Amino acid sequence: AFTRVALQGNPCAVVLDADDLTAAEMLAVAREMNLPETAFVRRSAAADFGVRFFTPAEEIPMAGHPTIATALALVERGRVQLAKPRITLRLEMQVGVLPVEIFSREGRVEKIVMQQKKPEFKRRYPVDQALAAFCLSPEAALPGCQPQTVSTGTPQLMVPLRSLDDLRRARLDLEAYMALQRAGDFSSPHLFCLQGATPAGRTFARHFGVPPDIPEDPFTGSATGGMAAYLWRYGLLDEPRFIAEQGHWLDRPGAAEVEVTGPRDAIESVKVGGPAMVVMTGELRV
Secondary structure, three states: OOOOOOOOOOOEEEEOOOOOOOHHHHHHHHHHHOOOEEEEEEOOOOOOEEEEEEOOOOEEOOOOHHHHHHHHHHHHOOOOOOOOOEEEEEEEEOOEEEEEEEEEEOOEEEEEEEEEOOOEEEEEOOHHHHHHOOOOOHHHEOOOOOOEEEEOOOEEEEEEEOOHHHHHHOOOOHHHHHHHHHOOOOOEEEEEEOOOOOOOOOEEEEEEOOOOOOOEEOOOHHHHHHHHHHHHHOOOOOOOEEEEEEOHHHOOOEEEEEEEEOOOOOOOEEEEEEOOOOOOOOOOOO
């Protein structure tokens, strides 16, 4: 997801017809896939399809790049027809039913855009405490900004940094980070700055994980939505539309088109989208 080049962007395994799998079996499959996330597509009485998302460690309520991957897999396997150049697919997740737009040209998917939930701005964290968890001094923080948990479906800690150099120096202090998370209200951290890895990017980000999850996520669509809401609310963006970049330092570059809707003090939703491609198909025997 979030790339037009094979083996770049963020990989996701999409398991179709997963109705008969238990939660324990889905988690076991996600561990076996050993990817950032695995999506399990099921029947739904409330939407076109239901989908559950698992990392190798746990189930999560909403996910970005697996939503993009799921929509493409449904098209590629003939479960969704591209009747028009723009169609809307409704996916039921733990957080509710979210619309996903699929844009196509001459029967081929061009991009997939998910609409995330209305952002919730949660707990704020002292700059020195939050940055210490990533082996950074308070001077690395973006001036005037405080780390805060934001959720557009999944609560994630937003950590705005001053520059690409500061972002590159970040690394987990596992003990300090786990203490921060245990006492906090977030599931994972999203560090970012207002510089792109390429001239096209307005932001660049890193998203860390702890075992058994992967150490760093190539592109985090859900957190990109939370980041966009944070930046728009606090006046750090001049325009509500921009290109977010992530993964370049992992040799898995990805980019997303992002759009925030609503005024800064009353954001309605965030859209995050981009291209995707299939690199492998097969049969899962469980």
